[in-house]
Amino acid sequence: MRLVLLGAPGSGKGTQAERLKTELSVPHISTGDMLRAAVAAGTPQGLKAKAVMDAGKLVSDDILLGMLEERLTQPDVKNGFILDGYPRNLAQADALEHLLVKIGQPLDAVIKLKVPSEVILGRCEIRFKAQGRADDNPETVRDRLVIYAEQTAPVAEFYAKRGKLQIVDGVGELEEVTARVKRALENESAAANG
Ligand code: B4P
Numbered sequence: 001m002r003l004v005l006l007g008a009p010g011s012g013k014g015t016q017a018e019r020l021k022t023e024l025s026v027p028h029i030s031t032g033d034m035l036r037a038a039v040a041a042g043t044p045q046g047l048k049a050k051a052v053m054d055a056g057k058l059v060s061d062d063i064l065l066g067m068l069e070e071r072l073t074q075p076d077v078k079n080g081f082i083l084d085g086y087p088r089n090l091a092q093a094d095a096l097e098h099l100l101v102k103i104g105q106p107l108d109a110v111i112k113l114k115v116p117s118e119v120i121l122g123r124c125e126i127r128f129k130a131q132g133r134a135d136d137n138p139e140t141v142r143d144r145l146v147i148y149a150e151q152t153a154p155v156a157e158f159y160a161k162r163g164k165l166q167i168v169d170g171v172g173e174l175e176e177v178t179a180r181v182k183r184a185l186e187n188e189s190a191a192a193n194g
Contacts, residue, residue: 001026001080001185002105004087004096006156007113009056009135009144010120010127011170012177013084016113019178020082027076031085034067035059054134056144058088058151065095072103080108089151093158109188110159111181113170117145 001024005013017028035053038046045067049059068086071077087093100106121141128136135144159165166184170177 001082002100002108003081003185004083004107004110004159005113006110006152006159006165007170008115008117008120008148008152009141010124011113011115012123012174013113015174016170016178016181017082017084019174020181023182024080024082026080026082028082028084029068029071029077029086031064031068031083031088034071038067054140056135056140056147058147061089061091061095064088064092065099068096069099072099072105077105080105087155090154090158093155107164108192109166109185110156110164111184112156112165112167113177113181114167115170119171120145 003020003024003026005017007013014028014030014032017030021028035046035049039050039053040046045063049063052059064086072081083096087096121138124136124141125138127133128138134140156165156167166188168177168180168184172180
C-alpha cells in the first residue's frame with residue numbers, strides 16, 4: 001500500500017499514520033518528524049529548517065525533496081509507505097509524481113482528513129501546553145492554517161483531478177477516525193480491482 005495522508009496541521013495525519021502502519025505493514029514517513037530529527041541532530045539541513053518551522057512556514061522544497069528521495073529509496077519502503085506531511089504544495093506534488101515514476105512505486109490512495117479550524121486550534125493548543133512545540137503556539141497555528149489554505153489545499157484538487165482523492169471526516173475518537181480511513185482504503189482497493 002502506497003498512501004498519502006493529506007490534511008491541515010493538527011488534522012491527525014501523524015496520529016493516524018502511527019495507528020495504520022502496523023496493520024498495513026508499511027513504514028510511516030513523516031516529513032515533519034524527519035525535519036525535527038534533523039533539527040535535534042543539528043545537521044546543516046536542520047539548522048536551516050529550525051527558524052522556518054518555528055514560525056510555522058514551509059521549509060524549502062529542495063531540502064524536502066532531497067530528504068524524501070533518500071528515504072523512499074531505502075529497502076523498507078519496497079512494500080509501500082504511508083506518507084504524512086508531503087506534498088504540501090503543488091511543486092512538491094509534481095516532484096513526488098516524478099520521484100514515484102522513477103522508483104516504480106505509483107500511489108494507491110490519497111486520503112484527506114477533514115477537520116474544522118476551530119477543532120485544530122483546540123488540538124494544537126492542548127499539544128502546545130503538553131509539549132511546548134513552538135509551531136503549536138495558537139498564533140502560529142493560525143498562520144499555518146493560512147499557509148495551508150493557500151498552498152496545501154490545492155494539492156487535494158491535484159489528486160482529485162487524477163481520481164485518487166478520498167475525503168475522510170477527521171473529527172471523533174481516534175479509533176473511529178482509523179475505522180473511517182480503513183473503510184476508504186477498502187473502497188479504493190475494491191474499485192481498483194474492478
Ligand atoms: P508536521 O509534523 O507535519 O505537523 P502537523 O501538521 O502538526 O501534524 P499532523 O497533522 O500529523 O497532526 P497530529 O497527528 O500530530 O509539520 C510540522 C512542520 O514541519 C510544518 O509546519 C513545516 O514547517 C515543516 N514541514 C513538514 N513537512 C513539510 C513539507 N513537505 N514542506 C515544507 N515544510 C514541511 O495531530 C495533532 C494533535 O491532535 C496531536 O496532539 C494529536 O494527539 C491530536 N489529535 C489527533 N487526532 C485527534 C483526534 N481524532 N481527536 C483529538 N485529538 C487528536
